[in-house]
Amino acid sequence: MTRTTGTGRASIVLRSPARAALPEVSLRIDLRFIVVCAGLLAATVAVFLVALGVGDYAIPLNDVLATLAGGGTPQSRLVVGEWRLPRAFLGIVLGAALGMSGAVFQSLTRNPLGSPDIIGFSTGAYTGGLVVILLFGGGYLQTAVGAIVGGLITAVLVYALAYRRGIQGFRLIIVGIGVSAALSSVNSWLVTRANLDDAMQAAVWGSGTLSGLGYEQLWPVLGLLCLVCPVLLGHAPALRQLELGDDAARALGLRAEAVRLSALLWGIVLVAIATAAAGPIAFIALVAPQIARRLLGSASVALLPAAVTGGLLLLSSDLVAQRAFAPTQLPVGVMTVTVGGAYFVWLLVREGRKR
């Protein structure tokens, strides 16, 4: 049934039929939440189908659909099934992972500028990747390992340096700023010292790119995300209580420090998966939760809408990155910043005009 709650928002309330044997269960779902998420998912499917169809070898929509259903010509099975499908899928799931981890970090720091970079992970990952590419000339796998190692060392360092009888949000931010700044200066030093070709190759990896990714990346990523995402979604109610402040959360019976550490950890695991697969893709984690929050018109950042927004954003950015300057392919990270930034500007302009 639909009803308007005290907050003035329409919502659906589901109740289990009252029976003596079973405890009564009721669930309230916000109507706008459903509409927004459904809209975002529909847009994702549409962009997904377009992404499978367009390219140097264009395939009409009905052939794409036929191929997805298991039919299609041998060419379309190769182009769509083997080349474009895994890349488009990776765009969605990696974007979702980044969006969700961004929501976790913004909720934890209660700061709209919060992102996994607060704890220095992306900067450290970039350092690790640069060292492997520029100093050792490593390939895809070595770079991925280097990025993960660099990112994890940095995150542990930031957490350890900020730890002093518990983690205080503000100190975490300050230490994160410090360590990230030091590392990004190392990064730009490495880039200025390298020769131009190596530096440009490193810059492409460093902005994050989906080109050349296939099923051998998709399956591990998908498997890991299926494990991590439910765990993180389980943290959602506790995170909402933490946003009230540590004291209030403790009064509600929450072990603030433990919840924060565990949410932080799973948030980092999500970024680590995305970074290993595609390099440090910028901005999705920062902007997806904020876009989702504005679409929902809610006061706090929510995990699931942030994930859906992130997936749509990365998928569309990758499409633009492939096609905008074809045949030259830009790294998707350059586009996430541009597309995400442009959309966010538009959203803020519209928000200003409406009120």
Added chain:
Amino acid sequence: MLILALTVLAASIIGSLAVGARYIPPAEVLQALIDAAQGRGSGEVQEIVVGLRLPRAFVGAIVGAALGVSGALIQALTRNPLADPGILGINAGAGFLVTVGIGWFGVGDIQGYVWFAFAGAALATLLVFVIGAAGPSGATPVRLTLVGVALGALLSGVSSMISLLNPAVFNGMRFWGAGTLTSRDEHVLWAVLPFILIGLVLAATVAAPLNAIALGEDLASSLGASVVRTRVIVIVAVTLLAGGATAAAGPIGFVGLMVPHVVRWFVGPDQRWIIVFTAVCAPILLLAADVLGRVVVPPQEMQVGIVTAFIGAPVLVFLARRRKITGL
């Protein structure tokens, strides 16, 4: 404490004149300065000290002061510890027009970059403010921050798109983007000095109203401070200061972020003292980093933006651990 800080500043200016590819003892530096002031004497030492290193030291000092004070202002205005002058889109705007300058107008030296960078910084800030101020709630700090982040991202995305498609632009940008004082002469100094001086004066006039705003906007207006006017002045001052600094030295991110935090932990929350001490301490950090950058990888120089973050960050982390740190 202020006298101590001023002494250290003087020492770091002398150090900046003495150290380099050729080391000149401080006594000779002073002698050369006195000779030049009295209009007599010439020679190699005087040429190096007065002709080459003095303008660079002055550029370093005013850039440092400008970055520090603009950081203090923007943190006070937005009440966000993560805010630095770059948040209003200044670095991204400057970088964008410099990219355009290299890519389309073939600009290749610092004298050319200065005006592109300054125009970019001013345009970006103006846009951020216009978009942020749209709507009845006006330019609230949160809105300004978010608009700055969004627009900055958009501009930097377009810049990196241009530079990844064009190796020559990429090459120019990776050096400009690191932030350096190398070969800054008196032309650069005179180009940015007026803007930075006006910015510093404006900063001095808004210190007291910013104290009132720190109590909350309602309380501030009942104390007689004009919230809107203060915001506008702060944004103009930040644009002049950070725009001028970025035009002179490239994007140096860390000074504006770190120095106001550290100063606040020592002198307390009074903006008047924070601004004064920041204006003295930030140049110390920048000049020390510049001197260190000249000697650490001879015969090359390490860009000052890189050294600043590298020596500043451990200090920041150490202080954040030692002291009972306070938010905004």
